[in-house]
Amino acid sequence: MGEIKFLQGNEACALGAMRAGLRFFGGYPITPSSEIAEQCARLLPCSGGRFIQMEDEIASIASIIGASLAGSKSMTATSGPGFSLMQEALGYGIMAEIPFVVVNVMRGGPSTGHPTGPSQGDIMQARWGTHGDHPVIALYPESVPETYYEIIRAFNLAERFRQPVIFLMDEILGKMNESVEIKDDISVFEREKIQSRDGRYRPYAMKDDIPLTANYGEGLRFHVTGLFHDETGFPDVSGENIQKNMDRMYRKIENNIEELQKWEESGADNPEILLVSAGTQARSAKMACQELNSRGISAAVFRPVTVWPFPEKRLSALAARSKKVLVVEMNKGQLADECRKFISDEKLIPVNQLNSEMISPDEIIRQVEGVL
Amino acid sequence: MKEIMFAGIGGQGVILSASILARAGILKGYYAAQSQSYGSESRGTATRAEVVLSEEFVDFPHVEHADIFVVMAEMGVKLFASKVSQEAIVLYDNSVFELSENIGKERIGIPATRLAVDTFKKPLYANIIMLGAMMRHCGMVGPEEIKTVLKETVPSKALADNIKALELGSGLEY
Numbered sequence: 001m002g003e004i005k006f007l008q009g010n011e012a013c014a015l016g017a018m019r020a021g022l023r024f025f026g027g028y029p030i031t032p033s034s035e036i037a038e039q040c041a042r043l044l045p046c047s048g049g050r051f052i053q054m055e056d057e058i059a060s061i062a063s064i065i066g067a068s069l070a071g072s073k074s075m076t077a078t079s080g081p082g083f084s085l086m087q088e089a090l091g092y093g094i095m096a097e098i099p100f101v102v103v104n105v106m107r108g109g110p111s112t113g114h115p116t117g118p119s120q121g122d123i124m125q126a127r128w129g130t131h132g133d134h135p136v137i138a139l140y141p142e143s144v145p146e147t148y149y150e151i152i153r154a155f156n157l158a159e160r161f162r163q164p165v166i167f168l169m170d171e172i173l174g175k176m177n178e179s180v181e182i183k184d185d186i187s188v189f190e191r192e193k194i195q196s197r198d199g200r201y202r203p204y205a206m207k208d209d210i211p212l213t214a215n216y217g218e219g220l221r222f223h224v225t226g227l228f229h230d231e232t233g234f235p236d237v238s239g240e241n242i243q244k245n246m247d248r249m250y251r252k253i254e255n256n257i258e259e260l261q262k263w264e265e266s267g268a269d270n271p272e273i274l275l276v277s278a279g280t281q282a283r284s285a286k287m288a289c290q291e292l293n294s295r296g297i298s299a300a301v302f303r304p305v306t307v308w309p310f311p312e313k314r315l316s317a318l319a320a321r322s323k324k325v326l327v328v329e330m331n332k333g334q335l336a337d338e339c340r341k342f343i344s345d346e347k348l349i350p351v352n353q354l355n356s357e358m359i360s361p362d363e364i365i366r367q368v369e370g371v372l
Numbered sequence: 373m374k375e376i377m378f379a380g381i382g383g384q385g386v387i388l389s390a391s392i393l394a395r396a397g398i399l400k401g402y403y404a405a406q407s408q409s410y411g412s413e414s415r416g417t418a419t420r421a422e423v424v425l426s427e428e429f430v431d432f433p434h435v436e437h438a439d440i441f442v443v444m445a446e447m448g449v450k451l452f453a454s455k456v457s458q459e460a461i462v463l464y465d466n467s468v469f470e471l472s473e474n475i476g477k478e479r480i481g482i483p484a485t486r487l488a489v490d491t492f493k494k495p496l497y498a499n500i501i502m503l504g505a506m507m508r509h510c511g512m513v514g515p516e517e518i519k520t521v522l523k524e525t526v527p528s529k530a531l532a533d534n535i536k537a538l539e540l541g542s543g544l545e546y
Contacts, residue, residue: 116409172433177405177407178405178433283431
């Protein structure tokens, strides 16, 4: 058994990132994420890394894009208002296929909203916040221990797929403290070193639909752009190239969906009542589920850990066997809207609350009793 | 499993008390979860800090039915009484306010702020006096664990006074 530490969610995020090999953090502090920056400022200089407090969130994400291109595992952390500012450069990262991690500790919005209150209002912003069609990877843990291990997975996926990864947390998770077992056995993915070779270097030559771009500063010169580009890295906005690369970027995710997706199922097998919930809110749903099970009601919880790409196939199969599907979330029904694509309106019941409190187990039980 | 809720006004140190209790619980080998709610202003608004101590991982990390409610400001009673179990022990600072609500099973007044001012010439240690009183009723952590956490948490020059405050709270007769 590993060492047991008592960590704050934000602290676990920073420590997990260090464990994954974080070498650069560029950020601008914002409640309720500031402790992530604070911890990185303390930890990085002691381990050969760099921490820079930038002038704003736009500069923050730009700085981690640069650091990642130079070969450093990079991260920034923010909350809703800062995440909004980062959207354009996030799109650049997706287009130029640069690995980095953006942490968004969700608070009440829009705008300044409620800095010290939790929310799950950025689920769809994580999916569609930046413009244009694009694939997205977003993870959302439920607890402090899971935060520690999922942030490591976030880095591994970013590096493996050469893709920014959005790491969602919420105010409750960021600010709460909890026991964490620090295990010795973790796996960390290291970016492949690209060596100089004969002929003209093609930074966007693909291997299984994933580009193997070299690190700046290691001898190879190449161009990086937010325009559609060909294998040389230089712009090519021909219709043929745009279609080809869009298809490939989506394929990069779709062909590896099993590696990317992760979810948890708990409660009854073949349940009549299926509760769908993510992040800390899912913990309330699980407690409600246990109480419902003890009262003889057949209920289960489906919790996506990888929120994007959404685990549609599995949830669709579970929902088909259930009488009612309650989607429990601290927003106006963002995951519920996604579920509407494959669950009928007669079956789907959104359970939403926006009062800066997690929806309690008692309230979830009341909602379930109302539909039985 | 025990659910303990601390409430007061931002600046009174209720989050620190909860954090010390949770860390002491970890030393005893328990699973601990500690969370809080507070206003954007940080000081002067109602603050709630929650601790769940258990033998194993607890799904729901918040206090829904507090077994012990430690409350240092009247505002905290009004806002958080609904989260207090009918079987709860309520410890309140009766040098700050009189408890008129009929909450919990047993209500015990601890004159923490007055004791802190009398002993230390400032109200600073009232939260640790309350923590000492709470420790007696919680039963899951003892003075040794809390003292160990205090050594790791508070500045060394304030350690002796913190320990004195803890003992003051736990040694009160009522």
